[in-house]
Amino acid sequence: MNYHLPVSVMRAATAVALFASIAATALGVSSHPASAADAYPSRRITLVIPYPAGGATDVLGRLLANKLSEAWKTTVVVENKSGGGGVVGNDFVAKAQPDGYTVLLAITQIIQAPSLVAKLPYDVFKDLAPVTQVALSTIVLTVPEQQPFKSVKELVDYAKANPGKPYGTFGNATTSHLYGELLKNVANIDMTHVPYRGSAPLTNDLLANTVTMGFVDLTTASAQIKAGKLRALAVGGEKRRKAMPDVPTMAELGYPGFEIEGWLGVFVPAATPKEIVKKLSDELARIVASPEGIAGIETLSLVPVGGSPEDFDKALRRDLVKWGDVVKQTGVKGE
Incomplete structure (x- = not known):
């Protein structure tokens, strides 16, 4: 049996709902549920460096960790997980909880490895999500x-x-x-x-x-x-470096193939919510573009980049092909 509420009751319910919506808007409260990024970060973030302490990747990672900690008023710790030419740390993050609290700072090796190593424990495109390309190396x-x-x-x-x-x-x-x-x-x-x-x-x-x-x-x-x-x-690279403007590129001298840039970039586990990836990417890009960020990165003789996850993804797919060609040409094999 179907029951119908009286028209007067239905009108009253509609009025109450409308009033609640107007009140929420006036108070700045959204009627939509909060996104994953709204509460992020709410606890400690771990930035994994897949190389030993003291190297350029480690120093850059600590710079980024300090700046993130200052901006978000939360603890960002650096954890060095070296081994396997970066594979151990890369794999650790690839298999971590996809919640934005385990982050990887990797280098070009991560996109060279698929052409050098017969079998990796992770797939860089399936198991990791690009966040931002932080800097170019030379x-x-x-x-x-x-x-x-x-x-x-x-x-x-x-x-x-x-x-x-x-x-x-x-x-x-x-x-x-x-x-x-x-x-x-x-x-x-x-x-x-x-x-x-x-x-x-x-x-x-x-x-x-x-x-x-x-x-x-x-x-x-x-x-x-x-x-x-x-x-x-x-x-190497496409252009001369600001740190050594008088030193020519290999390409200028007539030696092709050295134009591919080395880089350092940030990743998270692949299933991390896109809103969190964007929030992290936006903040890192801001840090990289800030006067303090530029100065810190250039002190390491690196070139600041920044950019979106989409920009980084394009660079990864382009470099996968280019480094694959170099590996075929040279016959270099990974361990």
Whole structure:
């Protein structure tokens, strides 16, 4: 049986609902349920660095953590989870709760790895969501001051006349290694790869003239280059760097393939609500664009970027193809 309320009762109910809606609007209260981002963050955030403490990624991560903590009046802690060339920390975040409280600061390795490693424990596009590309990094073709060559051409001529000379990188299957093998390929030279466990020991052996040349990150080598103890012959990337405007790019010198930029970027687990991803992205982009952020990033010889999750996603998909081509060309294999 169907029951019908009297018209007078229905009108009264409608009036009450209308009054409640008007009152809520006047008081600034939305009639829609609160979004996930409204309450975020309400507790401690962990920023995972997939490399040991003390490196450029770690220093940048601590800068971002401090600025986020100041802006949001909440605790942001840095946790170093190194191992597997970044894979351990990347995988930890990929499998974390997708609530915005576990965040990853990764480097270019995360998009190179699919072409270098047969099987990864995560899929960067399925298990992680891009937040923002924080900064671009720079790799410098560097030689000891004791070496006589002052240009890439002179280095190449020397390598052709003296095959098998050692060149150093900051690790097997890293950007440094890929650049080294790419130079061997495009310049048709033969040099012996000597991998180090990071940029610091590589730089030390360059200073000691133990290796003939090395592709080093500018963050690590900058002070020694400025002091004249190391000589910068060229940089990777599309443009010259503000920190070393007189040093040409490899592309300028006629060596193709080195235009791909290294970078550092932030990710969260893939299922993290989009509103939270956007809120985190917007705040990080603001920090990166602020005078303090720019100064801190440039102190590390990095180039501030910022940008949206969509911008970062496009960069990731573009670089996946480009680095994949370099891996095929050089034959470099991951461990």
